[in-house]
Amino acid sequence: AQSVTQLDSQVPVFEEAPVELRCNYSSSVSVYLFWYVQYPNQGLQLLLKYLSGSTLVESINGFEAEFNKSQTSFHLRKPSVHISDTAEYFCAVSLVYGSSNTGKLIFGQGTTLQVKP
């Protein structure tokens, strides 16, 4: 069965320190990969995505994620975090069959990033 595992439920880190949020997935077919961010009592916002091409993808606010097919991972990194990055982060995969997808996302359990001053 397909699944997404976010290995850390909470990640505390000091401001300006680097951070990595880990995501592993299990799938027998090709996937699209996504990271979403959720601020308290709000909906999810797309942070970045991997569909094809370069395995390293970047967001406009300094986050990056690398697709590693052999390790089935899509870890999220930022070299220097800010207080405003405090939020919950969700990794998600979409299964791809042939030239179409299934129409569903499979989400991980989420990782709470807490940036301390």
Add this chain to the structure above:
Amino acid sequence: DGGITQSPKYLFRKEGQNVTLSCEQNLNHDAMYWYRQDPGQGLRLIYYSQIVNDFQKGDIAEGYSVSREKKESFPLTVTSAQKNPTAFYLCASSTSEVNEQFFGPGTRLTVL
């Protein structure tokens, strides 16, 4: 501006009452989704619809119902059969080509 709206943001109901959550999108997306979010459990799919007048059950459909009479609208009814309805409900939509989903702001339902 294009986007997804959910109303109301907060909703309180007495146990045993049905309640309908609204979701509207003006992104011209074909597919729409309803998720339930509980602390520490991530997002769980309730129902989804890839085209008007058609929808499929997700992982936790029991106690919920939906309709898709218009492309823009996908209301969710939480029925009295749902054992534990208090949760944060999120609606999303996507194009059919690439399943990048866009989310609404959510409705927090509290059943008293």
